[in-house]
Amino acid sequence: MAISRLIPLIILSMYTALLSMSSAMFSPQPGICYGKLGDNLPRPQDAVALVTSLHAKRVKLYDANPSILHALRNTRLQVSIMVPNELIANISSNQSLSDKWVSDNVVPFHPATRIRYLLVGNEVASSTGNATWLRLVPAMRRLRRSIKALGLRKIKLGTPCAMDVLQTSFPPSNAAFRTDLTGPVIRPMLSFLKRTKSFFFVDVYPYFAWASDPVNINLDYALFRSNNVTVKDPGSGLVYTNLFDQMVDAVHFAMKRLGFPGIRIFIAETGWPNGGDLDQIGANVFNAATYNRNFVKRVMSKPVLGTPARPGSVLPSFLFALFNENMKPGPGTERHFGLLHPNGSRVYDIDLSGETPEREFRRLPVPDNNEKFKGRIWCVAARRDNATALAAALSYACSQGNGTCEPVQAGGKCYRPDSLFWHASYAFSSYWAQFRKVGGTCYFNGLAMQTAKDPSYGSCKFPSVTL
Numbered sequence: 001m002a003i004s005r006l007i008p009l010i011i012l013s014m015y016t017a018l019l020s021m022s023s024a025m026f027s028p029q030p031g032i033c034y035g036k037l038g039d040n041l042p043r044p045q046d047a048v049a050l051v052t053s054l055h056a057k058r059v060k061l062y063d064a065n066p067s068i069l070h071a072l073r074n075t076r077l078q079v080s081i082m083v084p085n086e087l088i089a090n091i092s093s094n095q096s097l098s099d100k101w102v103s104d105n106v107v108p109f110h111p112a113t114r115i116r117y118l119l120v121g122n123e124v125a126s127s128t129g130n131a132t133w134l135r136l137v138p139a140m141r142r143l144r145r146s147i148k149a150l151g152l153r154k155i156k157l158g159t160p161c162a163m164d165v166l167q168t169s170f171p172p173s174n175a176a177f178r179t180d181l182t183g184p185v186i187r188p189m190l191s192f193l194k195r196t197k198s199f200f201f202v203d204v205y206p207y208f209a210w211a212s213d214p215v216n217i218n219l220d221y222a223l224f225r226s227n228n229v230t231v232k233d234p235g236s237g238l239v240y241t242n243l244f245d246q247m248v249d250a251v252h253f254a255m256k257r258l259g260f261p262g263i264r265i266f267i268a269e270t271g272w273p274n275g276g277d278l279d280q281i282g283a284n285v286f287n288a289a290t291y292n293r294n295f296v297k298r299v300m301s302k303p304v305l306g307t308p309a310r311p312g313s314v315l316p317s318f319l320f321a322l323f324n325e326n327m328k329p330g331p332g333t334e335r336h337f338g339l340l341h342p343n344g345s346r347v348y349d350i351d352l353s354g355e356t357p358e359r360e361f362r363r364l365p366v367p368d369n370n371e372k373f374k375g376r377i378w379c380v381a382a383r384r385d386n387a388t389a390l391a392a393a394l395s396y397a398c399s400q401g402n403g404t405c406e407p408v409q410a411g412g413k414c415y416r417p418d419s420l421f422w423h424a425s426y427a428f429s430s431y432w433a434q435f436r437k438v439g440g441t442c443y444f445n446g447l448a449m450q451t452a453k454d455p456s457y458g459s460c461k462f463p464s465v466t467l
């Protein structure tokens, strides 16, 4: 009996060994993005242990932090490191700087740390001016030369793009790159990626697409949980059952349009926020867990699913992100993409190997913000513990807009109580009411928060945003 059990096991393990050898570069098991814009995050060695405990296959850094690369030595994790946007222009015109960057940041950790991807900048076309874009591909070429010269054969070069490199993405078969980028950036980049057998790295967030149009896009379609919503692309005849596939295929068709149908796609980031501000829809633990678990299930399914335009092709990926990062600026969702709290506990159960059956996960809280918030919102001071910072934020808010802080001046209707906390609350509400429509946020480095409870008192009326 023992023997009859053993044989299939041996065959099975030989088979998995073969499989993992032949597809070593192509594992569908997701990695995770290790962002560290938080003032309360674990030490690198503890963070690496957490990455491992989530069963991530890879880890992506947004720099080449030596302590983290050190902590990653002798783990099985494939590692992706990043050249900062600020260095792209200089590297593009200076081979010795490129060589030096690789010598300083890669060589000391190779091969004990399995550095496999060198990403050049982050969302360069979205977050920098054309002075940097134009230097991107030349910088990639120089870094590739450095890597080859140093004999670091296993490292692929790429650069993560946001979906806004596309001018059009719907229907997918009609997708095209932005015209300002196509000639100077995208074409030479695709040639480079093809020649070097690398990947087109792209950040794909169905959350943002859905949240910008929740009336016309079905939430379940965005969460990979719809059984009955399908979208047929009239151009290709392909039928989509989820928003993620639709977005990925848009990238495929945009590349194909330029004559590069075969470049592999690597999901450099995807995920769903587990929380956010009052005025943000659908950012909750239930949706985040649902999206990320279904994503894992989908990419890990056997046989490999791929997407409608590329059936059966493995889609390597990184989930965003390891931790909720409390120092990221912008709307609340930015600080709530983590699978983990900063103390290392899980925001919800998830297993990136896809091996834990769903029934073993703890129950999820019922979502309470899948509909748009309706009503008035104020922006008030959230913390009293740093008077210096609060005073600086108050003074900044008051310096913006028209008469933003008049009522809190001596004799004004909101002057009393003459307290920093109350004056700041008034100023934040007044600032936000004027600037929200042009992208102003209720954040102030974490000193402000949104509330649906009217802070007005007596004859002091706080300005509000009405949704």
Ligand SMILES: *[C@@H]1O[C@H](CO)[C@@H](O)[C@H](O)[C@H]1NC(C)=O
Pocket: 086, 087, 090
């Ligand atoms: C780029 O090079 C210029 C000229 O050598 C130098 O002044 C500048 O500080 C460099 N920029 C960065 C980000 O290193």
Ligand SMILES: *[C@@H]1O[C@H](CO)[C@@H](O)[C@H](O)[C@H]1NC(C)=O
Pocket: 094, 096, 097, 100
């Ligand atoms: C190129 O980079 C090297 C190494 O950092 C530096 O010493 C040199 O000054 C740079 N050359 C120019 C022209 O900036």
Ligand SMILES: *[C@@H]1O[C@H](CO)[C@@H](O)[C@H](O)[C@H]1NC(C)=O
Pocket: 129, 130, 131
């Ligand atoms: C770069 O952008 C500036 C404006 O931001 C524009 O005037 C200039 O024509 C652009 N250059 C190229 C090469 O696209």
Ligand SMILES: *[C@@H]1O[C@H](CO)[C@@H](O)[C@H](O)[C@H]1NC(C)=O
Pocket: 228, 229
């Ligand atoms: C899909 O099914 C859900 C639940 O069964 C239902 O509420 C929804 O109306 C259906 N949508 C379509 C487009 O048929």
Ligand SMILES: *[C@@H]1O[C@H](CO)[C@@H](O)[C@H](O)[C@H]1NC(C)=O
Pocket: 341, 342, 343, 344, 345
């Ligand atoms: C970790 O942080 C979360 C969020 O602040 C909190 O709910 C949880 O209780 C903490 N867990 C531990 C073990 O401290």
Ligand SMILES: *[C@@H]1O[C@H](CO)[C@@H](O)[C@H](O)[C@H]1NC(C)=O
Pocket: 386, 388, 389
């Ligand atoms: C208060 O905030 C300022 C500016 O953000 C910061 O430099 C300072 O360290 C903070 N002080 C405390 C005690 O947290």
Ligand SMILES: *[C@@H]1O[C@H](CO)[C@@H](O)[C@H](O)[C@H]1NC(C)=O
Pocket: 401, 402, 434
């Ligand atoms: C302030 O007033 C000026 C002139 O009336 C107007 O052009 C501007 O848009 C106002 N700014 C805000 C933030 O309301």
